[in-house]
Each structure stands twice: as structure tokens, then as C-alpha cells.
Amino acid sequence: MRTPPLRRPVTPTAAAARRLAVAAALLALGACASPDTRPPGPPAGLTAQAGSATSVHVMWQSADPREGVTRYQILQGGAPVREVPADKTMVDLTGLAPLTAYSFTVRAEDAAGNLSAPSAAAAVTTPAAKAEDHRPPTAPATAAGHPDGARAAVLTWAPATDDTGVTAYDVYQGGVRIHTAGATETGTRLTGLQPDTVYTFTVRARDGADNSSPDSPPVDVTTATATGKGPVTSPADFTATASPGAVALSWTPPDTGKPTAEYQLYVNGQPTTVIQFGAGAVPVGRAAYQLAVSEPAGTVWALKLRARLPDGNWGSFSAERRVPLG
Structure with missing residues (x-):
């Protein structure tokens, strides 16, 4: 009978040994890490307003970003009725009963699933229902x-x-x-x-x-600048007036210490063109520009613009104007 040859034990290389040691250390650290069990604070500033006989509008203040909140839970009489993501701080609750008292609270939840204590309660009573009411209120006059x-x-x-x-x-x-x-x-x-x-x-x-x-x-x-100092960089008193085949724009340039010769125009939220005034034509007071259009009459455009500042950056946007094309 032949005797099988002896085999040498396999010894890991130095690199492999180091990788094993690092993996073991990471596992040890993971085992020692404490789970996140600290809940965020309760939302503040909760209000509830009856929007109609069957709906209530609930609002609250957003949580401190350091809380790591991922969503909010809205409760009616202590029972959850709605959840919204962290970037939402208001919700309309519908399907309610007319002439009924309700109490709402809100809880914040973080990424680890920790729920805050309920906010202070907001009480509201829905008004009585009005049958076959199709007439809207008048607009606020001023x-x-x-x-x-x-x-x-x-x-x-x-x-x-x-x-x-x-x-x-x-x-x-x-x-x-x-x-x-x-x-x-x-x-x-x-x-x-x-x-x-x-x-x-x-x-x-x-x-x-x-x-x-x-x-x-x-x-x-x-709004004021963040420091309360320095000029406001947005064009002021922006207007847009439509006529057949054109839209007339007008605005007051921002006071940045130098004449502003370049503006970026946005239409429906997208950058559309750059308005440039040549030498000798840079507006000092009121600026104006005529924009040719080919879209069908009745198309609604939302327009806003911003100025190129002396340091080369774009400033803040003007007010947005919505105009139906002529």
C-alpha cells in the first residue's frame, strides 16, 4: 500500500492576515456600537384650522435638522391618521364630520424609527355644512x-x-x-x-x-440679506405684459454699485435666454426688453430673471410673473 504524501499546512500571506485583522476589528466595533434609541423632540407650533365643514388644515414647525427627522405622524384623538415626509410641515385632513370638535397632535420620527412624544394638541371645530353651495367668496380686495x-x-x-x-x-x-x-x-x-x-x-x-x-x-x-448688510441683488418691480407675438418686460436693476449689463431670463422654471445690453445701452434707471413669442394664444408663461453681479455670480431672482400669451 502506498503512503499518501504529507501536505504542508496553508499559511495565510501577510496581506491576507492584515485583511482578516481589519475585518475582525470592524466586526468588534459594530458589536460595540450602541443603537440609536434617542427620540427627536416633539414638533412645536402646531395649529389646526377648519378649511370647510369636512376638512381641517394642520400645520407645525419643521424639526431642527440635527434631529435627523425623516417623517411626521399626524394623530387625531391619539390615533394615527396620516404620515408625511420630513420636508412637509402641513397637511389637509378630509372626510371629517361637520360641526364636530377634533383634537390633533403630531409626532416626529427619525431614521432609526424613534418616535418623539406628541406635540401639544391643537383643537378645532368644523363648521356646519351648507347644502348646494357653489358660490365662492369674494377675493380679498387688498x-x-x-x-x-x-x-x-x-x-x-x-x-x-x-x-x-x-x-x-x-x-x-x-x-x-x-x-x-x-x-x-x-x-x-x-x-x-x-x-x-x-x-x-x-x-x-x-x-x-x-x-x-x-x-x-x-x-x-x-427678504433682507442674511447678515442684514450689503445690497439686495434681485431686480425690483418686475413686470411682464403680453401682446400678440410678444411679451414686454420691465424692471429696476439691483443697486450693486455698478451698472448691470447682463440678465438671465427663466420661463416656466427653466433658463431660456440671457439678455445683454451693449456698451452705451446699459440701463441706469428702468430697464426694458421685448421678447418675441410664437406659442399659441392662451399659453401661460411664468417669467422671472436675475442679474449678473460685478463679481461674476448671478444674483437673486426677481418676483415671478404669470402671463397668458396674446
Whole structure:
């Protein structure tokens, strides 16, 4: 019988040994790492406004980014009824009963699944239902606003009227509802804005049947710079007027210390063209530009522009104007 040859034990190379040691260390660190069990703080500033006989608008303040919140849970009478991602801080709850008292709270949840304690409760009572009400309220006749520092604005409006009674006022910015105020309110403070930015707000009244009024007159508010110092870089008093085959633009250049010869025009949120004024034609006071169009009449354009600053960067955008083409 032949004796099998002896085999030498396999010895790992130095590189392989180092890889094994690193893997073992990482496993040890993972085993020692403590799981995240610290919940975020409860959301603050919760409000609830009845939008109609069957709906309520709930709003709250966004969490501190350091909390790592990924979503919010809305509770009605202590029971969860809706969840929204962390970038949303308001929600409309529908399908409610008319002339009924409700209590809402909100909880924040982080990436580890930790839930905060409930926020302070917001109580609201829905109004009585109005049968076959198809007539909207009148639009608020006037509206005004001013900045409150670099990240907030104060907005006021005239009361609207309705045959069955106004139940809420909705604030819109860029065609999107961003805030809801109560039926007796004629003003509000808007937070979470960006510095050195022009915002255009409108207000609509709403009745118990969810009929919305036309927009109030638009209100432009320019927030202050972040430091409170330095010039505002956005073009002011921007207007856009359509006529057959053309749109006439007009604005006041930003005061940056030097004449501004170049502007970037956006149409429907996309950069479309760069407006350049040649030597000797740079506007000092009011600037104007004629834009040729070929789109069908009735097409709606949303226009805004920004200036090239002396340091070569683009400044902040002007207010946005929506115009139906002629």
C-alpha cells in the first residue's frame, strides 16, 4: 500500500492576515456600537384650522435638522391618521364630520424609527355644512406685506365676504398653498423663507363648502440679506405684459454699485435666454426688453430673471410673473 504524501499546512500571506485583522476589528466595533434609541423632540407650533365643514388644515414647525427627522405622524384623538415626509410641515385632513370638535397632535420620527412624544394638541371645530353651495367668496380686495428679517415676512389682507360665511384664508406662493389662516384673521407671519429673495404672495378666501375665491392682488416681499448688510441683488418691480407675438418686460436693476449689463431670463422654471445690453445701452434707471413669442394664444408663461453681479455670480431672482400669451 502506498503512503499518501504529507501536505504542508496553508499559511495565510501577510496581506491576507492584515485583511482578516481589519475585518475582525470592524466586526468588534459594530458589536460595540450602541443603537440609536434617542427620540427627536416633539414638533412645536402646531395649529389646526377648519378649511370647510369636512376638512381641517394642520400645520407645525419643521424639526431642527440635527434631529435627523425623516417623517411626521399626524394623530387625531391619539390615533394615527396620516404620515408625511420630513420636508412637509402641513397637511389637509378630509372626510371629517361637520360641526364636530377634533383634537390633533403630531409626532416626529427619525431614521432609526424613534418616535418623539406628541406635540401639544391643537383643537378645532368644523363648521356646519351648507347644502348646494357653489358660490365662492369674494377675493380679498387688498393685500400688503413686508419682510421681517431675512427669513420671515408679515402679510395682511382685507376681509372677504361670502353668502354662507368665510371659514379660512389660504396664502399662496408661486401657485402653491403654503399657509392657512382662520376665518377671523386678516394677517399672518410666514417663516422658513430664504434671505435676499423676492416672494410673491396672494390670498384666497374659502367657505364651508370648499369654494375658493379668486386671488387677492399679488404682494411682493423681498427678504433682507442674511447678515442684514450689503445690497439686495434681485431686480425690483418686475413686470411682464403680453401682446400678440410678444411679451414686454420691465424692471429696476439691483443697486450693486455698478451698472448691470447682463440678465438671465427663466420661463416656466427653466433658463431660456440671457439678455445683454451693449456698451452705451446699459440701463441706469428702468430697464426694458421685448421678447418675441410664437406659442399659441392662451399659453401661460411664468417669467422671472436675475442679474449678473460685478463679481461674476448671478444674483437673486426677481418676483415671478404669470402671463397668458396674446
